[in-house]
Amino acid sequence: MIRFSKIEFINYRQYKSVVVDFSENGQYDLHILRAKNGTGKTTFLNGILWCLYSHEHYLNDQEKALPIVNNSVVQSTVKGSPISVSVKLTLTNGEEVIVFDRTQIFYVKEVGGVKSTYEGEARLRVLITPLNNAANTTVYEDELEVQSLVKQYFDESIYDYYFFDGENLKSYFAKGKSEKIKSSIFNIAQVTLLSNAAEHTRTKEVELSRASKKIKGDETQTLTEEIIALEADIAKYELENKSIDDELPTLKSKYEVADRDLREYSPIRLNTAKRKDLEIEIKNLSDDLNALNAKKKEFIIKYLTLLNLYPRIKATYDLIVAKQTAGNLPPSIDKKQLQHLLDSHSKYCPVCNGTLDERAISHLEALLQSLDVSSATSNFLMEIKGALEEMLVECQKYEKLRDELLSQEKYLRDEIAKKEDEAARISSFLARYSDADQKFDVKKAEADRQRALDRMNSLTTRKTLNESLLVQLKADLESKKQEREKQDGKKEKKDLFDRQLLVYRRLTSRFEYIQNLIMSEIKKDIESQTWNRFETMIWKKNTFGNVTIDDNYEISVYNTTHNEMTGSLSATEYMALAYSFTLAIHDASGKNCPLVVDSPLGRVSDDNRTNMASELLKVSQSKQIIMLFTPDEYSDEVRALYDDNAASIRNICLSENEEEIASIGGRYER
């Protein structure tokens, strides 16, 4: 249950310094405030409205009313000084203490000896303190947040359903109001909260569905297969190279033994020594050839660019030279300055201070015409001219350098071939060698040497090839692994999106389901509770048949023969309907808010008066009701019901000068 526990006024109209406590006392949470007309009953109600909405809805004429600041305070305050006006509402909802605290500063001014005020800064703040943690107060000062909190408790669009004026029911069932009632009930009953939550979870659904679709199908399996194949190839080539590495030392040893034996056998020593020399020479020549090949590569790259650009380089260079030859690029003459000199019609040359006669001016004009580029362009062209010249010289060297490289290459290849032939002839001789002594089998040793050499060459070539393949395969493997990592990340993301999507779908459907359920329940509850209360409050028992509420929350009363009679209700019946509907709205909203009523029985008479007072007393067992009576309105039949049951009964009394409330209390306070 939401209830006022205290209302404090400072300098608010006649409530100069008033604290009204609404402690619970007994089984009824009914509080009576009695005051003569003009004492401040409606001001009490307006004070609450001003605190919540900054607007006094029950003021007869806002524009012609006195300012809200207490007049006696204004009169006793020095001109220019501030006066703070505040109303503070303290509520509890069973879990928290909520304080709505509005303060408005006024400054005193004085014109012609008459003191009045002008408005200064104003603010409404809301302080929320959990009942189980008094030290943890949250203060809300942001305008939007504060307004939202006010709306959650006492929506301004239906303020008269919380702060009821029994004398002012004209607009209670006015046309167009039902829409406000509906939207406000949905807001208070948190149907709007459910609908906002459903809308947002639906938005998330759409976003996630799009994001999930953007992530393409799973390529992880294909990539894993490719990685396995690459790893197998790499292992195969590495194993082959390892076996080559294992075999090479043995082959080298065999080769060296056979070679040494051959070189140490004196009848062929000259041949073997010669072959060794040739082999060394071939090795050196091959190294030179390799170095030349590298040089040739650089040469090709350099001239590929230069020769491709040659026509443009040449054309640009020729253009610069042509302009220079024609005198169009004189670096010392600034075209702009020359133009300025002619435009200013100066009589003297700024360089030599000589007279600028007609002849000189004609010469300058001719010179200006001949300069078809600016000085900046001219300087730039002169700068690149040198670089272009160097490029052209390089291009001219091309054929000579190319021929030199080719001739060197040819020489080295011929030399290598010649020496290889010579070495091969020696090898052939040794392969066929035999002598009479048979002391050493030259043929076999030569065959062993050659076999080892051939095998070594073959294995080395194979290993080089494998190594080059391994570099490529390892690069491919790395790239595939990176791609798979990316795919793994994508798959993980897609999985998460899909799981989130399912949760959001369930949330949307559940929120919508509960929203529809509550909306339907609310309408039914309001209809049945309005009818039940209305029937109890009215003395006529055979006239009214039922009350209906349509989907737009328009209320209709029917008689026992099912004819609508809403427009034919008496003032008392109309008030009973208003009470019934108000209390039904309170119940159906799911928020048990307090009801503050000015002139609660003002328009009610006869048996209806007792019925209504009795029904409201019953309601106060589970809802706080604060009633503001005039002494006449608090008649004997009401007194009989309330004097012994109300939680508090107090009189509001004005001071003698009638400018402030002197007391709230008196003999009726329990």
Next chain:
Amino acid sequence: MPISEKIKMHIDSIDESEEFKKLMLSILSEEDKGTFRFKIVYDELVNEYLKESEDSDS
């Protein structure tokens, strides 16, 4: 403001796990604080729920 008893009662009566009901209430509480942060906060809550569900499954 606290979520109404009526909503709590309806959430309690739907055929869902306790974790999911808790998630619904958390989302409504966040929604109640204002709609500006819902995109980030909803995801945090849903991810927390998914993690809790996984933990209780395993």
